[in-house]
Amino acid sequence: MTSTLEVLHVKPGPAAREVLPQLKRALAGGGPALLPVPAADDREIRRLTEALHPGDPIDESTALVVATSGTTGTPKGAMLTAGALRASGQATHARLGGPGSWLLALPPHHIAGIQVLLRGILAGTEPVIVDVATGFDPALLPDAIAAMTGARRYTSLVPTQLIKALDHPAATAALAELDAVLLGGAATPAPVLERARTAGITVVRTYGMSETCGGCVYDGVPLDGVRVRIEDSRVLLGGPVLATGYRGLPDHPAFAEPGWFRTDDAGLLSGGVLSISGRLDEAISTGGLTVVPQVVEAALSTHPAVAECAVFGVPDARLGQRVAAAVVPVPGTAPTLEELRAHVEPALDSTAAPRELHLMVALPLRGPGKVDRRALAAQLTSRTKG
Structure with a gap:
């Protein structure tokens, strides 16, 4: 019926x-x-x-x-x-x-x-x-x-x-x-x-x-x-x-x-x-290693200057993709890529540590509260090329 x-x-x-x-x-x-x-x-x-x-x-x-x-x-x-x-x-x-x-x-x-x-x-x-x-x-x-x-x-x-x-x-x-x-x-x-x-x-x-x-x-x-x-x-x-x-x-x-x-x-x-542990369709393939963004985010989020973060892959001629991070910093702070890499490398393979950092006021969302990684990657890749 x-x-x-x-x-x-x-x-x-x-x-x-x-x-x-x-x-x-x-x-x-x-x-x-x-x-x-x-x-x-x-x-x-x-x-x-x-x-x-x-x-x-x-x-x-x-x-x-x-x-x-x-x-x-x-x-x-x-x-x-x-x-x-x-x-x-x-x-x-x-x-x-x-x-x-x-x-x-x-x-x-x-x-x-x-x-x-x-x-x-x-x-x-x-x-x-x-x-x-x-x-x-x-x-x-x-x-x-x-x-x-x-x-x-x-x-x-x-x-x-x-x-x-x-x-x-x-x-x-x-x-x-x-x-x-x-x-x-x-x-x-x-x-x-x-x-x-x-x-x-x-x-x-x-x-x-x-x-x-x-x-x-x-x-x-x-x-x-x-x-x-x-x-x-x-x-x-x-x-x-x-x-x-x-x-x-x-x-x-x-x-x-x-x-x-x-x-x-x-x-x-x-x-x-x-x-x-993360989404299978969002995994990053970098230098022969499969990186789950949420695992990297969990490590980044323990840094005292990180209020919110999102990790995604961007094209890389040598690695296939490189790990990039968008970070909303705690007000009054400005974490550097070197600081964040040093913070996460004890817990992660160095290949999984971010190789690119973007400080942002807010992360783009889709639906109720999910980070839009595709939009983020497209936006920041375009900004880098421009």
């Missing part, structure tokens, strides 16, 4: 509450299938609708089609059933200690933001919403968190937001009042996690993607019902939270094995705990 995919225009800020009735029907399996798009962004609406074809038939079991942020620039649409969305929300509440009220501080058309709204619906609570349409302002957190009600209170952030909040004492204190702050979307530097925990913030690191209804592994441990296995260092995920496939791509290899999703992430499973 089929139905038709319909566009769901999600407004920014508190007006996002207007879609709660449609999301409630979707969560109950009442249809129609919905494609969330940002109501105020005509360019993004065109990009998503051209790729995912609202108005065309779709299997009636589909509740939401959620666009992936992707690394190729062409969005894919993960088809999520009502059962998968309910399983995700229920498993989240079970892991966190019970249903509660939720603060939305993420773009509400991405999976992480949608899930905040859906979890609130499951819990029977009204979301408190911070408008992030023009950027995240940590100064808004204290009043927003003070407005939350109920025995348990939660929010979901990405690492760049947490970094900003930690530099704002009132925002830090407000986050420390919550029962849990889910942190996903990208790897979080260890020093940032340590700062947050020292400040009393209950951080729960999440791993997942649109294809798994968002985070499905918390602090390395799969949620109830979620299955994880490693195949040739690649992470595969299964369980009731899994999408049924991609919109219009029935033969996509990521869903080739029934009941499993093949991620592009490399990981290790030890004692039932999953650790992610």
Whole structure:
């Protein structure tokens, strides 16, 4: 049986509450299938609708089609059933200690933001919403968190937001009042996690993607019902939270094995705990060595002058690619390439240490909090050639 995919225009800020009735029907399996798009962004609406074809038939079991942020620039649409969305929300509440009220501080058309709204619906609570349409302002957190009600209170952030909040004492204190702050979307530097925990913030690191209804592994441990296995260092995920496939791509290899999703992430499973080392499609081949950017970033982030960083490969006539680093320095500092190489070489092969450094005010992002390495490489390579 089929139905038709319909566009769901999600407004920014508190007006996002207007879609709660449609999301409630979707969560109950009442249809129609919905494609969330940002109501105020005509360019993004065109990009998503051209790729995912609202108005065309779709299997009636589909509740939401959620666009992936992707690394190729062409969005894919993960088809999520009502059962998968309910399983995700229920498993989240079970892991966190019970249903509660939720603060939305993420773009509400991405999976992480949608899930905040859906979890609130499951819990029977009204979301408190911070408008992030023009950027995240940590100064808004204290009043927003003070407005939350109920025995348990939660929010979901990405690492760049947490970094900003930690530099704002009132925002830090407000986050420390919550029962849990889910942190996903990208790897979080260890020093940032340590700062947050020292400040009393209950951080729960999440791993997942649109294809798994968002985070499905918390602090390395799969949620109830979620299955994880490693195949040739690649992470595969299964369980009731899994999408049924991609919109219009029935033969996509990521869903080739029934009941499993093949991620592009490399990981290790030890004692039932999953650790992610990086993305297989972002590895740098330099001088015959394969370098995982996230491993280098983890080493760089321990330098006291590094607030944020991203590592990527740029063409090199001798090495094939050379390792480059973009660094947002701690205010008042200006780390040099020589300092950073000396800092990371005790932990890394010297070939993996950065050979090029760019100091930046901010890192380009795609989706909710993921560094856009391709855009970064293109931007900085062009700047170097110019």
